[in-house]
Amino acid sequence: xxxxPRRSRKEKHDFDSFYTNELPERKKYFYPPxxxxxxxxxxxxxxxxxxxxxxxxxxxxxxxxxxxxxxxxRPVINRIMNMYLENxxxxxxxxEEFGDYKxxxxxKIDEFRSFSDxxxxxxxxxxxxx
Numbered sequence: 001x002x003x004x005p006r007r008s009r010k011e012k013h014d015f016d017s018f019y020t021n022e023l024p025e026r027k028k029y030f031y032p033p034x035x036x037x038x039x040x041x042x043x044x045x046x047x048x049x050x051x052x053x054x055x056x057x058x059x060x061x062x063x064x065x066x067x068x069x070x071x072x073x074r075p076v077i078n079r080i081m082n083m084y085l086e087n088x089x090x091x092x093x094x095x096e097e098f099g100d101y102k103x104x105x106x107x108k109i110d111e112f113r114s115f116s117d118x119x120x121x122x123x124x125x126x127x128x129x130x
Contacts, residue, residue, distance in 0.1 A: 030091050032128070036098055038105065039126045040088040042072070047084040053121045054086035057112050064104060065090055083122070102127070 044050035054072035062069050070089040078085050
């Protein structure tokens with residue numbers, strides 16, 4: 001039976017090295033496991049309308065969330081099934097009351113949807129996306 005050639009350490013999936021190098025970067029830029037992430041995806045068939053809506057909604061959230069909020073920005077794939085997309089990312093400290101932030105964001109989404117101009121903008125929230 002032929003023997004498989006041994007792979008060098010470089011060729012192996014080196015979890016320990018990855019972990020050692022990645023963790024300080026994640027801490028520096030405040031990504032999990034040092035934070036929780038909430039992604040808000042907004043979509044609409046009219047690109048200009050969506051841009052105005054996303055900016056307006058982000059400005060509302062930014063008043064309380066400040067530097068925790070990133071965006072709005074277009075994802076790499078920014079149009080699916082004739083709907084344009086914008087994303088807002090929120091990073092929340094692990095020590096903070098996460099439920100309070102979820103409640104605040106939910107209230108602001110309800111307020112946003114109450115404006116007749118924006119009621120047709122689709123808003124989807126994903127907590128701790130992959």
